[in-house]
Amino acid sequence: MLAYEELKGSNGKEIWFRPTRFDARKLFPNNPPRVRVKSSSYQLHNISLTGIAVVAKQASEDELTVGETVPIVFQQAGLSIFEGRAKVCRTETTPFGSKYAFSLVDSYVDFDRLLSRNVQAQIAANGSFLSSERNALVPREYRAFCSDVLGVLRSYRALLDENLRVTANFPHTFDHVGAYEACEGRLVEQWRSLWLTGNDIVREVMGSRDAREATKEFTELVLTPEMRAGAIWDRSYMKPMGYPGDYQIMNQVYDWERLGDNVYQQLIHRLGLEVAECIGTRMHVVRGKIADTVRERGQDRPARILSLGSGPAREIETYLESPQSRGGKAEFTLVDQEPQALGQAYDRIYPALIKLGGLVRMNSLNISFTDILRTHGGLNQVPPQDMIYSVGLLDYLTDRRARLLVARLYDALAPGGLLIIGNMNETALSNLWPMEFIADWTLEYRNDAEMRGWAEGLGAQEYWTETEKTDRVRLLFIRKP
Numbered sequence: 001m002l003a004y005e006e007l008k009g010s011n012g013k014e015i016w017f018r019p020t021r022f023d024a025r026k027l028f029p030n031n032p033p034r035v036r037v038k039s040s041s042y043q044l045h046n047i048s049l050t051g052i053a054v055v056a057k058q059a060s061e062d063e064l065t066v067g068e069t070v071p072i073v074f075q076q077a078g079l080s081i082f083e084g085r086a087k088v089c090r091t092e093t094t095p096f097g098s099k100y101a102f103s104l105v106d107s108y109v110d111f112d113r114l115l116s117r118n119v120q121a122q123i124a125a126n127g128s129f130l131s132s133e134r135n136a137l138v139p140r141e142y143r144a145f146c147s148d149v150l151g152v153l154r155s156y157r158a159l160l161d162e163n164l165r166v167t168a169n170f171p172h173t174f175d176h177v178g179a180y181e182a183c184e185g186r187l188v189e190q191w192r193s194l195w196l197t198g199n200d201i202v203r204e205v206m207g208s209r210d211a212r213e214a215t216k217e218f219t220e221l222v223l224t225p226e227m228r229a230g231a232i233w234d235r236s237y238m239k240p241m242g243y244p245g246d247y248q249i250m251n252q253v254y255d256w257e258r259l260g261d262n263v264y265q266q267l268i269h270r271l272g273l274e275v276a277e278c279i280g281t282r283m284h285v286v287r288g289k290i291a292d293t294v295r296e297r298g299q300d301r302p303a304r305i306l307s308l309g310s311g312p313a314r315e316i317e318t319y320l321e322s323p324q325s326r327g328g329k330a331e332f333t334l335v336d337q338e339p340q341a342l343g344q345a346y347d348r349i350y351p352a353l354i355k356l357g358g359l360v361r362m363n364s365l366n367i368s369f370t371d372i373l374r375t376h377g378g379l380n381q382v383p384p385q386d387m388i389y390s391v392g393l394l395d396y397l398t399d400r401r402a403r404l405l406v407a408r409l410y411d412a413l414a415p416g417g418l419l420i421i422g423n424m425n426e427t428a429l430s431n432l433w434p435m436e437f438i439a440d441w442t443l444e445y446r447n448d449a450e451m452r453g454w455a456e457g458l459g460a461q462e463y464w465t466e467t468e469k470t471d472r473v474r475l476l477f478i479r480k481p
Contacts, residue, residue, distance in 0.1 A: 018048070019048040019049040019050055020048060020049075021046045021047065021048045021053075022046060022047055022048070023045075023046055024043075024044040024045055024046055024047060025238055025239070025240065027047065027115075028044075028118060030122070030225070031076070031077075031122065031220060031221070032044050033074045033075055033076040033081060033082075033118060033121075034074070034075045034076075035052065035054045035072060035073070035074055035075075036072065036073040036074075036075055037054070037064065037070055037071075037072050037100075038064075038070060038071075040056065041075075041213060042054035042055060042056050042100070043055045043056075043440075044074070045099065045242065047109060048109070049108050049109050049111075050103060050104055050108060050109070051086070051089070051101065051102055051103045051104055052072070052086070052101075052102050052104075052109075053099065053100065053101045053102070054099070054100050054102070055097050055098070055099050055242070056097040056098040056099075056100075064088050064091060064100055065088060065091075066088050066089065066090065066091060067087065067088065068087070068088045069085055069086065069087045069088075069105060070085070070086060070088065070102075071083070071084075071085055072084055072085070072086050072102065074114070076117075076118050076121035076122060077121050077122060077124065077217060077221065078134045078214070078217060079121040079124060081114060081117035081118050081120075081121050082109070082114055082117070084104050084105075084106065084107035085104070085105050085106050085107070086102035086103060086104050086105060087102065087103050087105050088100060088101075088102060089101045089102060089103050092370070093370055093373075094243075094337075094368075094369065094370050095309075095369045095370070095373070095393055095396040095397055095401075097396070097442075134210075134214040134217070135214075135218075137205075137208075137210055137211040137214035137215070138211075138214050138215050138218045139201060139204060139205065139215070141201055142201045142202070142205075142215060142218070143218070145194075145197060145198065145201055146218070146219065146222045146223055148194070149194050149198075149223060150222070150223065150226060152187075152190055152191075152194065153226055153268070154226075156183055156187060156264065156267060157264045159183075160179060160183075160262075160263050160264050161264075163179065176262075176263050179263045180258065180263050180266055180267065183263070183267055184267065184270060187267055187270075187271070188270065188271065188274055191271050191274060192274070192429070195275070195429065195433060195434060196428060196429055198433030198434070198437070199428065199429065199430060199432050199433045200428075201433075202215060202432060202433050202436070202437055203432070206432075215437065216436070216437050216440065219437040219438055220437075220438075220440065223437075223438055224237060224438055224439075224440075226268075227268060227271075227272075227438050227439075229260070229264060229265045229268045230259075230260065230265060230266075230267075230268030230269035230270070230271065230272050231252065231259040231260060231265070231269045231272075232249060232252050232253075232259070232269050232272035232273060232276065233268065233269070233271075233272045233438065233439060235248065235249055235252070236249060236272070236435075236439040236441055237438075237439045237440055237441075241338065241340075244439075244441045244442075245392060245441070246311075246338065246341075247311040247312045247336075247338060247340065247341035247344065249276070250279060250311045250312055250314070250392075251312055251314075251344075252269075252273070252276075253273060253276045253277070253279045253280050254279075254280055254283070254312070254314045256273060256280070258270070272434075275431055275434045275435065276431075277470055277472075278424075278431070278468060278470045278472040278473045279392070279473075281468040281469040281470055281473070282391050282422050282468045282473045282475065283314060283315045283318075283391075284315075284468070284469075285466075285468050285475060286315045286389055286391060286420060286422075287315040287316075287318055287319050289387065289389070289418065289420060290305060290315065290316065290319050290330075290387065291319060291322075291324040291327065293305060293386050293387040293418065294324075294325075294327055294328040294329070294330045295324075295327045295328055297328070297386045298327070298328025298329040298330050299328055299329070301329065302329040302330050302331040302360075302361065303328060303329065303330045303331070303386045303387070304330075304331050304333070304382075304383060304384070304385045304386050304387075304414065305330060305331070305332050305333070305385065305386060305387045305388075305389075306332075306333040306334075306335065306382060306385045306387070306388045306389075306412070307332070307333070307334050307335065307388075307389055307390070308335045308369075308372070308388065308389070308390035308393060308409065309335070309336060309369065309390050309391075309392050309393035310334035310335060310336045310341065310342070310345060311336060311338075311341050311345075311392065312341055312344050312345050312348070313332075313334055313345040313349065316332055316334075316345075316349060316362075317345070317348050317349050317352065320349060320352035320353070320356065320360065321352060325352070325356060325359075325360065326356075326359075328359075329359050329360065330359070330360045330361075331360070331361045331362070331363070332360070332361070332362045332363070333362075333363045333364075333365060333382050333385070334362065334363070334364045334365065335364075335365045335367055335372070336364075336365075336366065336367075337366065337367065337368050337369055338366075339366050342364045342366055345364070346362070346364060349362060350362075363382070365381070365382075369393065372405070372408070373401060373404065373405055373408075379408070379409075379412050382412070383414075384412060384413060384414035384415075384417065385412055385413055385414060385417055386413075386414050386416070386417050386418070387417060387418045387419075387420070388409050388412060388413060388417070388418075388419050388420070389419070389420035389421070389422075390405075390409065390420075390421055390422070391420065391421070391422030391473070391475065392422060393405075394406075394421055394422070394423050394444075395422075395423050395424050395443040395444055396442075396443065396444070397444065398444070399444075399450070399453075402423075402444075402454060403453070403454050406419070406421060406454040406455070406458075406476075406478070407458060409421075410458050410460070410478060410480065413480045414480070415480060415481065416479070416480060416481070417479075417480045418477065418478070418479055418480075419476075419477070419478040419479075419480070420475055420476070420477055420478075421451070421454070421475070421476040421478075422473050422474070422475050422476075423444070423445075423446045423451055423473070423474055423476070424443050424444070424445045424446070424472065424473060424474075425445065425446070425447070425467055425471060425472055425473055425474040426445040426446060426447045427467075427471050427472060429470075429471070429472065430445050430472055431443070431445075431472055432445060446474065447474070448465045448474065451465050451474055451476040452464075452465060452476065454476065455476065455478045458478065459481070460478045460479060460480060460481070461479045461480060461481040462478075462479045463476065463477060463478040463479065464476075464477055465477070
């Protein structure tokens with residue numbers, strides 16, 4: 001036991017007490033309320049007695065300035081569960097959307113009341129799904145479609161549960177592997193058909209913010225809870241690192257494992273892998289270009305290759321494990337705003353660097369993407385690059401910001417260097433419905449003309465686009481003279 005005089009307070013900035021901030025995903029584990037500020041809707045990030053922080057997943061229609069006082073409304077299933085006025089304390093722009101911090105000016109958060117009203121709103125929503133006004137915004141065809149999706153999924157769940165019960169009455173174990181393999185092919189085939197239909201229907205609501213939000217709200221009440229039985233769906237929806245598409249999701253796609261405590265969970269996870277397969281196939285395209293660049297440029301000096309938004313950098317890891325890595329010298333630079341992703345990449349790649357005996361070197365830069373967008377930032381610290389690629393970042397950027405980033409990356413190329421930019425492709429079987437509506441994962445989908453437009457005026461020797469095997473990711477290639 002400490003004596004009274006031995007008790008210590010805080011140091012530095014910590015001496016200023018602040019009310020406890022709660023992570024919105026932990027406080028509202030099933031379905032966090034949305035926050036309406038002016039005419040825009042935001043994702044609740046954290047909350048305290050006196051303030052909140054929110055995230056915009058795409059460009060906001062409203063301008064918010066520090067010091068401004070605005071009305072805020074928490075909405076659950078379209079119903080208001082908290083209202084107040086708040087002052088904008090801090091703003092931050094990231095590729096994944098804008099972040100805003102607010103301080104309440106004439107009220108406070110009564111957590112007991114807020115949680116109670118949140119539950120009441122969810123109960124009301126489960127009874128009527130949405131208010132009559134918002135319900136009218138959800139296409140009738142889409143409501144019937146969601147019922148069809150649930151019918152397909154639950155027919156598999158019921159079949160598996162019934163067979164599990166039967167085997168429990170006999171001295172035999174349930175053949176989990178056999179059951180999975182028996183269901184997988186047929187379910188994936190049905191899922192792809194449903195996915196195509198879902199895309200066709202939701203494109204009708206994408207032009208209307210209110211209709212899109214109401215349709216997403218309906219989806220998150222009806223389909224998302226079922227899909228969260230799969231590990232990749234659950235992590236994509238909950239976004240435990242505060243943003244979509246974190247490096248752990250990338251790893252799930254690359255590893256392609258049967259995750260789940262039972263066969264049904266594994267099958268639902270498998271459907272998510274089907275949607276995300278393009279992440280793996282685009283990686284293989286980039287790995288091939290890495291091999292070409294090292295072979296062509298890495299003879300007299302190391303070929304310099306930079307990855308922006310590197311994540312776990314599995315394309316480099318698999319390249320270094322292949323015989324192709326003996327074809328020349330290379331110096332890789334990984335740039336990511338998430339130190340955990342860089343840490344894992346370094347841990348997995350470093351053993352291969354040792355085996356190659358100094359032929360390959362690697363640098364890691366933990367730099368905010370926002371800093372790179374504003375100025376050259378950390379890119380000034382690296383020499384001109386023979387190859388630069390960013391295949392998972394520009395999906396989150398507006399066209400103006402994407403064009404700006406492409407120009408800055410192009411400037412960082414060495415003469416004859418190659419820039420590779422990936423973006424989700426606008427196609428019939430794009431990831432629009434499963435990602436935007438089920439997983440609440442907002443991306444920009446673009447076509448050949450839109451992406452080629454980023455290269456115009458750069459003075460490139462040549463530029464073109466290609467799609468990877470699934471046709472769901474389009475890659476822009478720009479060669480510097």
